[in-house]
Amino acid sequence: MSFTESVAFALFDWHCSTSRLPLIKQSMEVVHGSLSLRGRRSIDRLPNELLSAIFIFAIDQHCHDESDPSTTSPTTISQICHRWRQVALSIGGLWTNIVLTFPTSNGQLTRTLNWLERSKTSPLDILLDLRDPAWDWDEDTHGFRWADMKAVLTLLLPCASRWRTVELLTDTWAPIFAFLVHTRPVGPSLNRLEKLHLARCNAYFAAKGELFAPAALSQHLPLFGGDEAVVPRLREVTLTGVHIDWSASPLANLTKLELKYHAADVMPSVAQFAQILxxxxxLEVLAIVGRGPQFAASNGIIGGTASSVVHGGSSQPDSGTGSMKLARVTQFSFGFVDINYAVQLLSLFDLPALRELNLEDVSASLLFQPPDDAAPLLEWLAAATHDANDTAFPLPDANATSTSNPISGSIESPSTSRLPMILLETLSLHSIHAPRSTFARFFGACAGLHVLRLCEVNAEALVALEGGSAAAKHRKNSVASAAPLPQLHTISARGVDESLLTRVVQGRGVQLKSFDCEGDSGPESDADDDC
Structure with missing residues (x-):
């Protein structure tokens, strides 16, 4: 059934459910795919206000992609009849989704101009998807260049005061650079901007040892003119492969901050990052995928000991653990490419309200190699909940060479983690590999967990979920131990041993749900699709 038919039949039901004169059902029929409305006078009784509400609802429930004839768009509505066109053109809120895709065309640009005019004073939601699926990975041969981005901004900048959401997706750096340059003057006028997503969709810059390119354009440009540009309503920011002037950042009063797939050499210092936080x-949602802030250089290598951090806005010497207390962060996603760096970075956070943790070894997807041994990270996180009689595990040296199992024996000092594993309700693990004993200790530290998502983990994680019961019953005089995660009620899994998963689910009596690593709200997955 077409959108027009759906609206017509909805109007028929609406008429029949009121005290108004009902439509005669026989007065509506579909002939050869075309809708014939013989009860015209009754439909015309619908007031413009209700018709407007129906239009807005229809648009909110559908994609506005004009290139897809199966979707509902303001243009479709406005071409039904003269009255519908007049009503549609009078509703500025119908024309606020501005979409430009590669390759841009005169038709797209003309439509954009029309929609900007018809949207009147309504806030705008802008999507610029300028990625080319056929791009050959040569920065200089891409079909969308600096000049093209400048031309697009010529249309959009006069309406900057009406931007509500802005999402810019590119393959190369030149369009991003042009965006940062040409939007510097509009910072003071961005009074309606709520969400910003800038993405250079080339995740491989986050691989260990990679540096930013092209080097000639690596300078840190201020976002919207820098910290003097107050963006009062901006609450959600995602920067994927896009760096800015971190020392003069307008990133303030955010509830969501995501930094993904950056080259290590363009990231902020620990002090700059702490100042932003x-x-x-x-802040409620924090994501760091690939690399976070740079620690002070040690022997020319990024990743030494932090020199200073920020407490409540004032710079102080780094005292180590928990220097960045984020009292309201409930969801933290962390994708790492280096285990030693991961532990050193996490040791700076104090997240007392944490309820959802997503961990991913992104080096596996970036380098097409088996995941590293994540035992040092999991053991370090688990050690925070061990009592004095349990084994505690040290914080790895930032420049130490990772081995398959570098942790052994006990030490006098406890874990420096201030991530409350015992308070977690949801845990997502993606490409996390470790020995069974490590998973067992880690799960033992997450006693309050309700939902567990597993994607591409090794079989040892599932074996650990069984506890000692399954193994003990095959060994004489063995004492079976309880399975970990006593409050667990849901397991979502993908890319794991199906027979082993079935055994675990049946043995524990939990609910099993499948999930898509790319689409789930859990851990990040395919680096190419992260945009």
Whole structure:
């Protein structure tokens, strides 16, 4: 059934459910795919206000992609009849989704101009998807260049005061650079901007040892003019492969901050990163995928000991553990490419309200190699909940060479983790490989867990979920131990041993759900699809 038919029949039901004169059902029929409305006078009784509400609802429930004839768009509505066109053109809120895709055309640009005019004073939601599926990975041969981005901004900048959401997806750096340059003057006018997503969709810059390219354009440009540009409503920011001037950042009062797939050499220092976080006291969602802030250089290598951090906006010497307390962060996603760096970075966070943790070894997808041994990270996280009689595990040296199992024996000092594993309700693990004993200790530290998502983990994780019961019953005089995660009620899994998963689910009596690593709200997955 077409959208027009759906609306017509909905109007028929609406008429029949009121005290108004009902439509005669026989007065509506579909002939050869075309809708014939003989009860015209009754339909015309619908007030413009209700018709407007129906239009807005229809648009909100469908994609606005004009290139897809199966979707509902304002243009479709406005071409039904003269009255519908007049009503549609009077509703600025119908024309607020501005979409430009590669390759851009005169038709797209003309439509954009029309929609900008018809949207009147309504806030705008802008999507610029300028990626080319056929791109050959040569930065200089891409079909969308600096000049093209400048031309697009010529249309959009006059309406900057109406931007509500902006999403810019590119393959190369030149369009991003042009965006940062040409939007510097509009910072003071961005009074409606709520969400910003800038993405250079080339995740491989996050691989260990990779540096930013092209080097000639590596300078850190201020976002919207820098920290003097107050963006009062901006609450959600995602920067994927896009760096800015971190020392003069307008990133303040955010509730969601995501930094993904950056080259290590363009990331902020620990002090700069802490300063940004200090200006976001209401932050609830934090994601760091690939590389986070740079520690002070040690022997020319990024990743030494942090020199200073920020407490409440004032710079102080680094005291180590928990220097960045984020009191309201409930969801933290962390994708790492280096185990030693991962533990050193996490040791800086104090997240007392954490309820959802997503961990991923992204080096596996970036380098097409088996995941590293994540035992040092899992053991370090688990050690925070061990009592004095249990084994505690040290914080790895940032420049130490990772081995298959570098942790052994006990030490006098406890774990420096301030991530409350015992309070977690949801845990997602993607490409995390470790020995069974490590998984067992880690799961033992997450006693309050309700939902567990597993994607491409090794079989040892599932064996650990069984506890000692399954193994003990095959060994004489063995004492079976309880399975970990006593409050677990749901397991979602993908890319794991199906027979082993079935055994675990049946043995524990939990609910099994499948999930898509790319689409789930859990761990990040395919680096190419992260945009």
């Amino acid at each position: 200090a200006t976001c006291p209401d």
